[in-house]
Amino acid sequence: MIAETTSQKAQAYYEQAEALYVSLYGPNFHHGYWPSPDDGTTYEQALENLTDQIINRVGAGARDRVLDVGCGIGGPAIRLARTTGAQVVGISNVATQIEQATASASAENMAEQVSFEQADALGLPFPDESFDAAIAIESLIHMDRDPALREVARVLRPGGVFTAADFCLNAPVTPARQQVLDRYRDLDTLSSFHLFDDFPPMLRRAGLEPLELLDASSHVEKSVKMWWERTEADLENLTNQYGEQELSDFIGLFDDVITHGGPEYLFFTARKPTSPRPPQNRP
Ligand SMILES: C[S@@+](CC[C@H](N)C(=O)[O-])C[C@H]1O[C@@H](n2cnc3c(N)ncnc32)[C@H](O)[C@@H]1O
Numbered sequence: 351m352i353a354e355t356t357s358q359k360a361q362a363y364y365e366q367a368e369a370l371y372v373s374l375y376g377p378n379f380h381h382g383y384w385p386s387p388d389d390g391t392t393y394e395q396a397l398e399n400l401t402d403q404i405i406n407r408v409g410a411g412a413r414d415r416v417l418d419v420g421c422g423i424g425g426p427a428i429r430l431a432r433t434t435g436a437q438v439v440g441i442s443n444v445a446t447q448i449e450q451a452t453a454s455a456s457a458e459n460m461a462e463q464v465s466f467e468q469a470d471a472l473g474l475p476f477p478d479e480s481f482d483a484a485i486a487i488e489s490l491i492h493m494d495r496d497p498a499l500r501e502v503a504r505v506l507r508p509g510g511v512f513t514a515a516d517f518c519l520n521a522p523v524t525p526a527r528q529q530v531l532d533r534y535r536d537l538d539t540l541s542s543f544h545l546f547d548d549f550p551p552m553l554r555r556a557g558l559e560p561l562e563l564l565d566a567s568s569h570v571e572k573s574v575k576m577w578w579e580r581t582e583a584d585l586e587n588l589t590n591q592y593g594e595q596e597l598s599d600f601i602g603l604f605d606d607v608i609t610h611g612g613p614e615y616l617f618f619t620a621r622k623p624t625s626p627r628p629p630q631n632r633p
Contacts, residue, residue, distance in 0.1 A: 355472075356492060356493060356494060356539070356541055357443050357470045357471070357472060357492075357493075359492075359539045360443065360492040360493075360539045361443045361444050362539075363538065363539040364442075364443075364444045364447065365444060365446065368444075368446060368447070369588070369591050369592075370581075370588060370591075370592065370597075370600065371422075372423070373580060373581075373584050373587075373588060374576075374577050374580050374581065375397060376394065376397065376425070377422075377423055377424065377425030377428075377454060378397040378398065378400070378401060378422070378425040378426060379422035379423065379425075379488070380397065380400055380401075380422075380426070380487050380488045380515065381400055381488070381515075381570040381573040381615065382395075382396025382397045382399065382400055382570065382572065382573045382576060383396055383399040383400035383402075383403050383566065383569050383570055384396050384399070384569055384570075384572050385399070385569070387568065387571075387572060393576045393580075396572070396573070396576075397425075398429065400487070400515065400570065401425065401426040401429050401430070401487070402429075402433075403515075403566070403617060404426065404430075404485050404487055404513050404514075404515060404617070405429070405430050405433060405434065405485075407513040407562065407617060407619045408430075408483050408484075408485050408511050408512070408513040408619070409483070409511060410430065410434045410436040410482065410483045410511075411434060411435065411436065412434065412435030412436060413436075413482075414434070414436045414437070414482035414483055415436065415437045415438075415439070415480070415481050415482050415483075416430060416431075416434075416436045416437070416438045416439070416481060416482065416483045416484065416485065417438075417439050417440075417441070417474075417476070417481045417483075417484040417485070417502075417505060418430065418438055418439070418440040418441070418484075418485050418486070418487075419441060419471050419474075419484060419485070419486040419489055419490075419498075419502060420441070420442055420443075420471055420486055420487070420488070420489020420490070420492070421440025421441060421442045421447070421451060421466060421489075422442060422447055422451070422487075422489075423447050423450040423451050423454065424440055424447075424450065424451025424452075424454050424455060424464070424466060425454075426485070426487055427439075427440035427451065427455075427464050427466070428451075428454060428455055428458055428460050428464055430485065431460055431463040431464045432458075432460060432463075435463075436463075436482075436483075437463055437464075438463065438464045438465075439464075439465055439466070439467070439476075439481075440464065440465070440466040440467075441466070441467055441468070441469040441471065441474065442466070442468065442469075442489075443468065443469065443470050443471070444468070445468050447466075448466045448467060448468045451466040452465070452466050471486075471489065471493060471498055471501060472493065472494070472497050472498060472501060473501070474501050474502075474504070474505055476505045477505070478504055478505065479504075479505070479506065479507040479508070479510075480505050480507075481505050481506055481507065481510060482506075482507055482510050483506070483510055483511045483512070483513075484502050484505070484506060484510070484511075484512045484513075485512070485513050485514065486498075486502070486512070486513075486514040486515075486516075487514070487515045488515055488516070488517075490514055490516045490541075491516060491517050491538075491540050491541065492538075492539060492540060492541055493541055494541055494542075495541070495544065495552055496552065496555060496556065499552065499553060499555075499556035499558065500556045500557070502556070502558075503556045503557040503558050503622055506622040507622070508622055508623065508624045508625075509621065509622065509623075509624045510621070510622050511561070511619060511620070511621050512558060512619070512620050512621075512622075513617065513618070513619045514617070514618055515566075515615070515616070515617055516549075516615075516616055516618065517540070517543060517613035517614070517615060517616075518543065518544055518545065518546045518548075518549065518565075518613060518614050518615070518616045519531075519543050519544065519545050519546065519613060519614060520545070520546035520565050520567070520614040520616070521611070521614060524610070526609075526610040527610045527611050527612075529606075529610075530603070530606045530607055530610045530611065530612055531543060531612065531613060533603055533606065534603060534607070534612055534613065537599060537600070537603055543613050546563065546565060546614065546616060549563055549616065549618055550563065553618070553620045557622065557623075558620035558621065558622055559620055559621050559622075559623050560618065560619075560620050561619045561620055561621055562617070562618065562619045563616055563617070563618045563619075564616060564617045564618075565614055565615070565616050566615050566616060566617050567614045567615045567616075569615075570615045571615075574604050574607045574608055574612070575608065577604050578601065578604045578605070578608070581597070581600065581601055581604070585597075
């Protein structure tokens with residue numbers, strides 16, 4: 351029997367969970383970002399805020415061609431194109447996401463600036479140095495980071511910038527939290543969790559120079575409570591679609607994350623150096 355790749359596992363997961371994702375997140379399949387935990391930011395605004403955190407860091411402009419790695423149903427790519435004027439190409443390994451993202455770009459009159467295609471991030475169907483910038487919002491969470499980052503570095507032009515939102519570990523892992531992490535990884539088909547401090551060497555191994563790493567956990571942690579509330583509000587519909595057991599697995603995970611903590615959350619920005627240097631030999 352041939353083992354399922356991480357991409358195939360994530361693909362099957364997203365095909366199955368799409369309605370839940372749309373119910374929890376709308377067009378932005380990611381956490382929300384609150385400037386401070388108790389400000390009046392609504393959940394919808396917090397979801398857009400998180401995309402804006404990425405857009406502001408990647409710094410793309412109207413002449414740039416930007417890749418969105420693991421684009422979901424296209425909310426962030428369309429917002430990036432609209433707010434910066436850049437040409438954006440989004441890729442996801444899930445066909446229905448690409449259909450939905452393409453339909454949204456047309457409906458929002460953005461089809462000339464944004465396109466979407468089905469592809470595996472671990473084997474991007476683009477030539478070397480064909481993008482000025484790249485983003486990845488919570489998609490690396492499903493991938494082996496080393497090969498995924500190497501692919502991003504390959505398609506970036508020298509000097510090109512990459513910004514991502516990713517999970518990490520940056521606080522002590524108690525046995526209770528370890529159980530939550532294991533459950534989270536299994537339920538959401540996540541790849542391994544890496545220490546915050548592992549990211550700079552990981553980026554350098556891929557041939558990228560780290561510019562900024564920020565632990566944004568305190569800004570996003572309210573998201574889990576929002577998922578819980580949204581699931582409760584749409585319980586009957588979601589139970590009909592998923593069955594009681596599947597849905598209670600998700601709600602149980604949300605409860606556990608609220609009680610014991612889940613992974614930490616980081617933004618990182620890195621640049622492909624303009625003159626190549628040996629990537630491996632620096633700490
Ligand atoms: C949590 S969602 C984030 C979607 C989008 N970035 C957003 O913020 O709305 C993760 C995305 O990564 C995609 N993904 C996971 N593994 C992938 C792979 N190997 N190749 C391409 N896309 C992948 C999923 O299909 C999904 O679109």
